[in-house]
Amino acid sequence: MMTQTMxxxxxxxxSLYIQNxxxxxxxxVVVFFLVYSLAKKKPxxxxxxxxxxxxxxxxxxxxxxxxSAVSVSPEGIRLNYGILSxxxxxxxxxxxxxxxxxxxxxxxxxxxxxxxIAARESMKVRRNNGLDxxxxxxGAIEDxxxxxxxx
Numbered sequence: 001m002m003t004q005t006m007x008x009x010x011x012x013x014x015s016l017y018i019q020n021x022x023x024x025x026x027x028x029v030v031v032f033f034l035v036y037s038l039a040k041k042k043p044x045x046x047x048x049x050x051x052x053x054x055x056x057x058x059x060x061x062x063x064x065x066x067x068s069a070v071s072v073s074p075e076g077i078r079l080n081y082g083i084l085s086x087x088x089x090x091x092x093x094x095x096x097x098x099x100x101x102x103x104x105x106x107x108x109x110x111x112x113x114x115x116x117i118a119a120r121e122s123m124k125v126r127r128n129n130g131l132d133x134x135x136x137x138x139g140a141i142e143d144x145x146x147x148x149x150x151x
Contacts, residue, residue: 006147008073009140011133013115014123016069016080023084026056060084066114066123072140074148079120091118093144099134117141 030052037045059065060082067087069080077091095118102124104110112124115134125134 006074006144008071008075011070011072011137011140012068013066013070013125013130013133013137014068016082019068020083023060023082027053027084030056057084057086061086063121066121068123070115070117070122070137072137072144074144077117077141079117087120089120091120093141093148095141097138097141099131099138 030049033045034049034053037043037049061084065081065085067079067081071078071080072093074093075090076093077095079087079089079091081087097115097117099113099115102112102114104112104124111127113127113131113134114124115122115137122134125131
């Protein structure tokens with residue numbers, strides 16, 4: 001009897017296109033000022049532009065920014081943070097996961113949810129459709145684990 005391998009499942013927590021557009025727009029503005037300062041030969045603006053490039057890359061790779069897309073396949077769990085992220089990674093399918101609740105807002109009264117896979121956090125979502133999506137991601141991971149064990 002031949003076992004059927006499951007096709008990769010892709011889940012988008014937050015719009016990756018919008019996230020990438022924001023990342024590229026911000027980088028484009030900073031690079032524009034970098035080129036402008038090179039053309040006008042303004043060393044102070046050049047240094048400021050380099051500092052802003054460092055800040056932009058740091059921000060999009062900081063712990064404040066969670067992954068926004070997940071691909072679950074027999075190869076593992078691929079996390080996508082966006083085009084400027086250096087943290088896009090492939091985790092083993094056996095990585096632990098957990099859906100967590102976080103309180104947000106000034107008075108900490110808004111409930112937001114995220115999925116933690118290994119030590120990585122997703123973008124936070126609201127209860128409506130977001131919580132269901134996070135639970136589907138966890139279910140897909142469990143299905144892949146079960147399929148791997150039966151091989």
